[in-house]
Amino acid sequence: MAKVLMKGNEAVAEAAIRSGCRHYFGYPITPQTEIAAYMAKRMPKIGGTFLQAESEISAINMVYGVSSAGRRVMTSSSSPGVSLKQEGISYLAGSDLPALVVNVQRGGPGLGGIQPSQSDYFQATKGGGHGDYHLIVLAPASVQEMADLTAKAFDLSDKYRMPAMLLADGTIGQMMEPVELPPETDGNAVEKPWAVTGTENKREHNIINSLYLVPEQLEVKNLERYERYKTVEQNEVMFEEYMTEDCDVCVVAFGIAARVSKNAITAARAKGIKAGLIRPITLWPFPKDIIAKTAERVKGFVSVELSMGQMIDDIRLAESCKKPVALCSRVGGMIPSPDEVLKAVEDMEGGKF
Amino acid sequence: MAYTQILIAGFGGQGVLFAGKVLAYKGLTENKQISWLPSYGPEMRGGTANCSVIVSDTPVGSPIVSEPDILIVMNLPSLDKYENAVVKGGYVFADSTLIERKVERKDVKAFYIPATKMARELGVPTLANMILLGKVIKETGAVSIDGLKDALVKTVSAKHQDLVEANLKAIEAGYRYEE
Numbered sequence: 001m002a003k004v005l006m007k008g009n010e011a012v013a014e015a016a017i018r019s020g021c022r023h024y025f026g027y028p029i030t031p032q033t034e035i036a037a038y039m040a041k042r043m044p045k046i047g048g049t050f051l052q053a054e055s056e057i058s059a060i061n062m063v064y065g066v067s068s069a070g071r072r073v074m075t076s077s078s079s080p081g082v083s084l085k086q087e088g089i090s091y092l093a094g095s096d097l098p099a100l101v102v103n104v105q106r107g108g109p110g111l112g113g114i115q116p117s118q119s120d121y122f123q124a125t126k127g128g129g130h131g132d133y134h135l136i137v138l139a140p141a142s143v144q145e146m147a148d149l150t151a152k153a154f155d156l157s158d159k160y161r162m163p164a165m166l167l168a169d170g171t172i173g174q175m176m177e178p179v180e181l182p183p184e185t186d187g188n189a190v191e192k193p194w195a196v197t198g199t200e201n202k203r204e205h206n207i208i209n210s211l212y213l214v215p216e217q218l219e220v221k222n223l224e225r226y227e228r229y230k231t232v233e234q235n236e237v238m239f240e241e242y243m244t245e246d247c248d249v250c251v252v253a254f255g256i257a258a259r260v261s262k263n264a265i266t267a268a269r270a271k272g273i274k275a276g277l278i279r280p281i282t283l284w285p286f287p288k289d290i291i292a293k294t295a296e297r298v299k300g301f302v303s304v305e306l307s308m309g310q311m312i313d314d315i316r317l318a319e320s321c322k323k324p325v326a327l328c329s330r331v332g333g334m335i336p337s338p339d340e341v342l343k344a345v346e347d348m349e350g351g352k353f
Numbered sequence: 354m355a356y357t358q359i360l361i362a363g364f365g366g367q368g369v370l371f372a373g374k375v376l377a378y379k380g381l382t383e384n385k386q387i388s389w390l391p392s393y394g395p396e397m398r399g400g401t402a403n404c405s406v407i408v409s410d411t412p413v414g415s416p417i418v419s420e421p422d423i424l425i426v427m428n429l430p431s432l433d434k435y436e437n438a439v440v441k442g443g444y445v446f447a448d449s450t451l452i453e454r455k456v457e458r459k460d461v462k463a464f465y466i467p468a469t470k471m472a473r474e475l476g477v478p479t480l481a482n483m484i485l486l487g488k489v490i491k492e493t494g495a496v497s498i499d500g501l502k503d504a505l506v507k508t509v510s511a512k513h514q515d516l517v518e519a520n521l522k523a524i525e526a527g528y529r530y531e532e
Contacts, residue, residue, distance in 0.1 A: 005374075005381055005389070005507075031393055114393070175416050176374070176389040178381050256415075263414040337419055 020187025060088030070195025090129025094210030115333025116170030247276030264341035363427025487527025
């Protein structure tokens with residue numbers, strides 16, 4: 001298929017539809033509103049549901065309802081709105097329900113600003129809501145990946161019966177790039193014997209629930225869930241390596257920060273500094289092994305983030321603090337320039353960190 | 354291998370983002386790698402607007418243009434803000450109807466086009482952006498003038514296809530303009 005020019009947000013919406021999602025619930029917020037606008041235009045034409053809820057809390061609970069009935073469903077928002085959804089996300093996780101939640105991040109905390117940010121990393125990867133749970137967290141770095149990872153997120157979410165989050169940022173959401181859209185699939189063909197679809201007096205009732213008042217039962221639920229999480233960690237890690245084969249300094253960055261870092265690595269190489277990049281595509285499960293392996297042979301790492309330093313903790317854990325990890329970051333909606341990243345790489349190369 | 358970084362800036366409503374889209378679509382039809390990144394938010398509602406476009410033979414890294422090879426400005430605040438960001442030997446295109454001062458840098462190629470005045474005289478008062486774009490294409494060759502109509506058909510929304518010809522006319526006027 002020929003490539004088309006699309007905004008990242010629009011690519012998410014179209015890819016979701018092509019993945020069989022026919023139910024979207026949301027509430028407008030910059031910089032993700034194009035997703036809702038696209039759904040509002042398309043869903044009525046294809047027999048789907050677009051519903052602008054009265055709040056983000058309401059929208060996430062509508063997602064819970066549709067997912068319980070076994071259909072593919074999504075919501076999207078930006079940072080402050082995603083905070084509002086956390087209770088519902090925890091309930092989805094506690095009820096073992098698949099769903100896609102898209103966060104096109106903006107600067108925070110609080111109402112923050114509307115410019116791009118990656119400061120919801122902790123919220124996305126460490127729970128966000130209450131209780132022991134994980135989301136599958138995918139971090140697109142291009143409009144193409146906004147489309148591809150949306151399709152992937154639905155598949156993984158169904159496969160492991162857990163909610164997935166697409167963790168983007170304002171830049172990736174707003175920019176246009178050529179994109180080859182994923183093929184149409186009937187995502188609802190996935191068997192969901194647990195769904196509440198009516199028994200027709202032929203089977204026992206299915207119950208979707210996250211309330212377990214008997215602690216022994218609740219413990220079992222948690223243990224079962226973590227067995228599943230272990231499988232996800234073993235099988236679903238995704239990352240990109242860029243010029244790492246001989247690198248002395250390894251940059252770790254995702255999303256827009258990885259794009260900027262690639263420019264810096266090109267500049268560093270031109271100056272004779274062997275720099276490379278590991279770009280986590282899944283933030284949970286985090287690509288621990290490749291970072292541990294890389295730690296054996298590099299001088300150090302530079303974590304480039306649009307936050308005060310969140311992913312840097314996971315890098316340090318992954319490499320067991322064997323090598324120094326420096327932080328290069330801008331916050332509040334600012335984005336580090338390739339020169340700023342280059343300086344951090346040069347400092348690490350020169351042993352200044 | 355060409356890696357051309359373009360920054361277009363002006364007031365909201367002057368068609369800054371649209372001009373960028375035309376460049377991006379044209380680049381796409383030429384099988385180039387491209388990216389288009391708008392400023393978004395309060396700027397769109399009457400303040401300054403800008404857009405970063407990269408047209409390249411190699412994959413695009415950061416889509417944010419902070420040191421443009423080509424700067425297109427449609428108001429004075431934008432020239433003041435971005436003049437010093439242009440790379441040495443780069444290009445500056447200014448709408449001289451709206452910007453009275455000259456470019457102070459001596460190490461860039463500056464072009465002054467009375468685009469707003471020309472657009473009025475051509476009977477397409479809202480298309481000063483396209484006139485500037487015509488001159489940009491002529492002087493820089495960032496994209497080719499050939500087949501521009503195909504790109505315009507894609508850029509202009511379905512319900513405004515009747516405006517394709519007017520846009521094309523404005524681009525051609527800019528392309529032919531000599532100071």
